[in-house]
Amino acid sequence: MTSTDPTTPSKREYATPTFQTTRLTFTPLAQTDATALHELRSAPECMKWSRQGRPDASVAETQKWLDGSLAEVTAEAEADTAGPAESRNSRPDPRKDVVFAVRELSHVESGAAEDRIVAQAGFRKAKSEVTGVERFEIGYMFVPGVWGKGYASEAAQGMVRWWFELYPGDSESEKPEGIYSIVAKANPASLRVMEKCGFQLVAEGVDDHGEEVVEFCMNNE
Template sequence: MAQSNGATELEWVTVKTTLPKPYPPMSEREPIRTERLILRPYAATDLNDFHLLRIQPEVMKWTSQGKPDTDLAQTEKVLADRLPGTDGESAYEFAICWAETGEMIGTGGSHMRVGELGWPVVGYLFRSEFWGKGIATEVMNAILKAYWALPREEVEIKVEKSTVEGESERQPERITAVTLDSNGPSQNVLGKLGFKLVKKWEEEEPNTKVMELLYGYAAQTPNA
């Protein structure tokens, strides 16, 4: 059912496609270098920089947590789950570092293999003082290039109907991104990267219990 804000209910279909094989251990993941940045696995020494990121309200408002970490101990627990040898290896995510200084300024990558629309999800966070410098586009281009180069395997999965084209059970692989309707800057970045808006739906925000309008974007593998 469509709503006045364009939101509709999620609908699911089963497709045959490809997805990355289990990600390589972090110890085997080579850093990715861009013009200004280094993307690498998380390290325990990132704690203070990671905390600086996660206490900025203007950054955390866009996350599922919705608010800043309360103290360093909370950040330490979040980081611990992302270190090499942990369950964090089930994600293809990186610490994003400013190459000139080596400081960690954000995180990015595919943080969920099964996202809100059924496909893997890609996203990023940066400290606000680095906004407006084209970093998001630079990072996402690098992450997507590395992601699409990962070894693949054949799978059968359930995905949101809006992400597929035609009636064929066999579908090219896709990756998705989800933003709040009010996050125009991220929507602009996704447009530059070739993502298309495919779905609008509402979910209850866990902290405020207010219904939020979400925008779902999808991009097709360049190898199709």
């Protein structure tokens, strides 16, 4: 895996490092990604596990979701990077809230004219529906056409490495933040991915939609 060195975002510039795994490349979602992203967000098999719970009906709806998501991330970044430098240094790094567009490296390197996003993945600060603890949640979903290739495990492992390399904690008072994932019990493939990647089961419960779920957590220890 390769990654760029972290950079310090300013109020006018929000930069998130990109990285790649053996077969996948991760770049922050952009406003121009709606058409390529629609294949994923229009798939009922994928969106049933999302918070939205249903597929996007059109590229326009995908664009609307994308614009809203990017606006939220940008607003958080600008709020966190505004003000004196000494104040900014004490605030959370705004790059921690990020949604990546995941593409197949072979497709990118082939120079294919048609762009294709095979997954949406990222991290967001959220309170767990199971334990009530607030920390960063890791999430991902892949288009059905690439299921069975082992991409989910590869992506999760790559994201975990990226996270703990970028945010290892610099002192005894700055401990690395753990990450967690909420997985439906009815989704055995994702349960296996969490176990394979070294996440530990910490609790079971029911989410806001009445679905039986399991919470997994990982700390950089």
